[in-house]
Amino acid sequence: MTAPIAETTGTAKSISIRNFNKYYGGFHALKDLSIEVKAGEFLVLLGPSGCGKSTALRMIAGLESISSGALLIGDRDVTEVLPKYRDIAMVFQSYALYPHKTVAENIGFPLKVAKTPAAEMEAAVRAAADQVELGEHLDRFPGQLSGGQRQRVALARAIIRRPSVFLMDEPLSNLDAKLRGNMRAELKHMQGELGITTIYVTHDQIEAMTLAHRVAIMKDGVLQQLGTPKEVYSDPANLFVAGFMGSPPMNFVTGALANEVFTSGSIQFPLLSTPNTASATLGFRPEDCQITAPGTGFLDADVFTVEMTGDQVLVTLRMDGTPLVVKMPKEFEIEAGAKAGITLDPKHLYVFDTDTGARVRRG
Amino acid sequence: MTPKRSIFEAPRIGQMSMATKIVLYSLLLIWSAFVLFPIYWLIITSFKDAADVNQGPFFIPFVDYQPTLHAWKELFVNDYEDTLRAYFNSIVISLSATALSVLIGSMAAYALSRVSYAPNLITILYFIALLALTVLAVTIYQVDWRLASAVAIAMFFFLARAVGNLYQFQLHNGDILFWIISQRILAPIVVVVPIYIMFQSVGLLDTHIAIIITYAVVNMPIVVWLMYDFFNSIPRDLEESAQLDGATMIGTFREIVLPLSRTGLAATTLLVMILSWNEYLLALFLSTSKAQTMPILVAAMNAGERGILWWTMSVAIIVMIIPVVVLAIFLQKYISKGLLVGAVKG
Amino acid sequence: MNEWLDRHMGRLFLAPAVTLILIFSIFPLVASLIMAFTRIRFSAGGFKTRFVGWRNFDKQFFGSEQFHLLGTFTHISILGWVVGLSATAALLWWMWRYIRGPFWWFGFLGRLITLGMALALVWMFAATLLSGNQFGTVGTTLFYVVVGCALQFLIGTALAYACSQSIRGKTAFRVIFFVPMMITPIGIGYIFRMMADTTKGPFANVWQWVGLKDFAWATDPWAARIFITIAESWQWIPFVFIMMLAAFENVSRDLIEAAELDGASPWQRFAEITWPSVMPIAATVMLIRAIEAFKIVDLPNIMTSGGPGIATESVSLQAYYAWRSLDLGSASAIAYILLFITVVICVSFFNLVVLARVRKQQ
Ligand SMILES: Nc1ncnc2c1ncn2[C@@H]1O[C@H](COP(=O)(O)OP(=O)(O)OP(=O)(O)O)[C@@H](O)[C@H]1O
């Protein structure tokens, strides 16, 4: 699915995030975050709002001080180094375009402050603008551009410098679906081509799955899981990651597990080689189950709604108030209000300890 | 690659370099001293008597000299009639003028930000021409002013439409706004003589009402300017939904807009209040004794044959400052926030 | 009834303000203009007016009051010629450049008026200040406006920038710096007279030490003007401070941080990002200050009564003195001259500085 990490050109640097902690007064925003990012890797930070993604990114950029921990870029310890000496380019969530400068002046700003000769700068600006297809708009002011164009100006300002690290904070969050798709492809292509180590923050799972070499999932300032998109999807480390990844999300049924049998109300389901758990949660993905006639499956439930999404049918059922979603092929037909059974594939079952959230049984 | 570091560069993230700190804090502290020292001097002078002042500078009460309430007594016991009357006048005048100005000004600002107007320039020019003719007739040719204005008003109402149809040149809200705000460019001295004569001819000279109206008009441009931007920054769909629910324009204004613009109103009120409270030149023209305000009283203390009595003068200035300071403390949190909307966008 | 009210609410809301302004601003303006062309004599039970044409203005510009309004003209010194001619050349070149660019009648006329005013003021200063002659109230007023506003702007902006950094005690500084704005100008006039007193004031020992014990600043023209300017600045720096502080705090932090990441030094961040962002507000603040500064009257009146001679007299004060001597025609004429100068200068500033920036970015 994801291209392998590009052969690095030699300029790409690895990033070591070691035990990052961040306190805002008494509030512990980031707790012992450690990630080793390989040279040339595309790492996506994923997590719910307020979990500390932007904080982590800003600490890497040096815009926020590191309360405790260390940061290495390449072999150099930059924990205490000022932002401008870190050789980092960042795309801000808000674009941070200078409203009083033209597109060309915005893109050329990093070179201007580095006192690059005018001719060289002009050529670089033109090249960067062409790369993001903004060649015609060089003389406009940001206020005269559309959202997508502003976005691309921000990108061009970042890539004009060929830094050792790219940081991007939800760079596509304000675009419409189509533009977002285009820009996603553009970004992926550009990163593969330049081979610059990139850390990318997003809320959008599709972005995470398609762009990342590896995904880091965070919650409340704590790293939950770090792995390839495939790993975090099919081998979630805990209840949170399992519920966070995937759309529609994983179905959960709570109950108890004793003597290799999962019990929830009237349901009984044998689960071999699984330790006893007083309160257990059974999870299965909508695409890993099927609807059958009532009484023949793992459990029975009432059909609540049926949604046709084009290439498939999403059936939402209710069992004692617990919603369960099943993905069926597009030919499938059923009436809302009917009773139906659900069969499971034991190979694709996940069991978690409800209290700790820990994964109890490997898939 | 060893970049040259300036001494102002931060040693660590989120910290200031020592050099920056020294420059910043010395600037701020020096200026604080420059601001506070005259006020300190004012306060200690109010507790001195003639000897303490005349025998050279004494800086620290109880150490250099023995503070007395002499000056305070003089102003509030011996001359209490004058002082209290002026004080009372000032309070009445600035409160009423502020209320009037803010009320009328924000009504106009609200209307300008919500309703579209399209007055015809020709009609306005016609009106001004009539006005000029009337004044000319009254002043130079001694026509009775009642007769002249009656004729002028009649001519305006009968012919306004006809004249307006001669040529259409429509103005817009922006023009009206600019016209109102530009009134602030008029130095009081330009208009005060006719205003003086006007109030004199209706026998309102040296009354509260004359000063109140004049202050209200002089400060109206500020109110309109600040409040227009403030109203404009309030999303319109709130009112539209209220109107769909059947509220009238007054109802919407009272129920939705006023509560939302409290910040701007507070800042504007404070500013207008300060300006009216401290105003000098207009009061000098329009009041002689009965309606005399505090600034006039203070300024008049200069006139004694013993030279300036610095100690009583200081007391008078202090009591003038106190109400403004109290008010400012109450409205403190609104000041910068409220003034900003206007300034930042204006 | 309610519906009628609602339909006409737009007019009813605007009407009081417009009416008040018409009666107390426009009417006096028109009346004042007419009075400027008349001579008014008070007599028992009223006054008599007589139309005298341009005579009131004539007296101010060319007649017995010329020294008072414009200054004393005897000769023009070498320095006066040099500065006057080079300024004239610069102004004409500026005009020439406009004519060769995209031409627009309205813009041309406006610039012509600006040019005329600038030339008149330049030669007025060349023939007075630069030729060793006393200048009049127009020169003094311009001194207050230009030097005062520049001083207030520099210090107010510097303080605001310092206060917009992450420093301790921000609120305290803010409150302290705001205080002078609340004090009546009359009070400020007297406070500064106390401060400047060379025998009884707080700095008496300092004066004595530098040998200026018997120096009365109110008797030296330049010392008096500078003292008034300092007092005025003390009063108005808070205004500039508050406005500029808001402007600085309104600059998006993202922009500064982005510039920091792009490698800009603290100075570059200020010059390239912060300053251009606050520039439009700065121009507006300057405009407001200039408009108010042209009206200056209380401080000279209180601190020096316009003295020594006419050295600190502003145009407003001159008009007030004319009114006090019951010369209403002259008072109106002088006031109108002030109005004309104020409008031309402020509108030119607005058009050439404030609007020019706005036009560029739209
Ligand atoms: N300057 C600050 N002072 C105090 N708390 C802060 C500050 N900045 C962030 N926080 C807190 O730190 C936590 C993490 O914030 P952060 O901005 O990193 O979230 P995020 O993951 O980027 O969220 P989002 O996806 O909504 O942007 C939040 O709870 C936030 O309230």
Ligand SMILES: [Mg+2]
């Ligand atoms: Mg964020």
